[in-house]
Amino acid sequence: MVFRAVGTQQSVARTRAYWSEPQGEPDGLLYVALGDSAAQGVGASSPDKGYVGLLAERLRTSTGRPVQVVNLSVSGARVADVVEEQLPQLEGLEPDLVTVAIGGNDVRRYETDRFAADVDRLVAGLPPGTYVADVPYFMHGRWETDSAQAAGTVRTAAGEAGLVVVPLNDRLRAEGFRGMFTQTSGDLFHPNDRGYEIWTDAFWTEICRSSL
Template identity: 90%
Template sequence: MARTVSRWRRHPVLTVAGCLLVLAGVLAVVRAIGTQQSVERAREYWSEPQGDPEGLLYVALGDSAAQGVGASSPDKGYVGLLAARLRTSTGRPVRVVNLSVSGARVADVVEEQMPQLEGLEPDLVTVAIGGNDVRRYETGRFAADVDRLVAGVPPGTYVADVPYFMHGRWETDSAQAAGTVRTAAAEAGLVVVPLNDRLRAEGLQGMLTQTSGDLFHPNDRGYQVWADAFWTEIARTWG
């Protein structure tokens, strides 16, 4: 017993480091489980249209951010928040058809989500996509997919550029990708939502206080910032 205690005393740094590694591993597992539960909860919530069938039709395209992953409930994501603001500003009921899918990239929106617009006559369409493309960024492919996106969405669609990432190379890639989206959307006559600049302005404090437990998706406070970015542009018509 004395010999064991002696070894622990001789290597306190190694002991602390080992404990920290174990703790980090446990936290990673907890975050992964929490994110998966949020994904499943959001997918179930948005699997059916939400709101009044006779209301203004709001259609959302995008990825897990449009699903509201990371929020305390799916309706606290930016799509739900925008629907609530639209109801308040117009005094009319709103129906939300959320076609977004967690994990989607720009090509997925073009090939899987946009075809579902057929037969719909939306009063409002929003698109926020590109974050998953940045994680595996290919400049040429991304630009080509964005061209297909902006050519196929309805006139007047509100297109957010790519969210800001404060993570080394991701910061550079997200800025470049955001510029690609802004240019293409503007040339197509669509309404550009400068999400990247809005999130960049939040800085380190935003990263620390506006992300969920997985340190990637926004939390309720973060989604308020996303909704504000969209609403600044939408309010020019609907406010």
């Protein structure tokens, strides 16, 4: 457990340093990511192998245009942190793509009413067309029930706000029990490279259904 904790801490520091500046090429599409350690790519072999980096690469390939990524996510963030600290940083930006994946840290200390209120504030502050992932699937005891309920809260709120819902919970649930061993990093919490490919697929499916 000590080695896993050290590895996670090193990954957090590495991804934070990588995303501290915009990545990619200017004068093209602007992709802004909001969220927590998953958006940072913690657990991947390198920061660009997280779902944000993979989505940027798919965007470059599919459009033939340069892509710059501004990743405002912060490891450990909860929904309220995105509202209070990340959303204000969108001011002045004109992104072509905005993604949000948040809520995993809320599920670890889940409070139903507070979570719902924070999600309402989140979706009210997001730009039109934002791709909002519901909460990732957890299979550990009460976390499974809590993550399913939290995911439903996000889907309902985002859908009613006219945002694009990414059904991440269902996508990860479909991977079954094997996902814990084949798609997570050493801490058995954050995705590994394969896990982030699945997250990317979930987002990309919805992106391909709409136009940027």
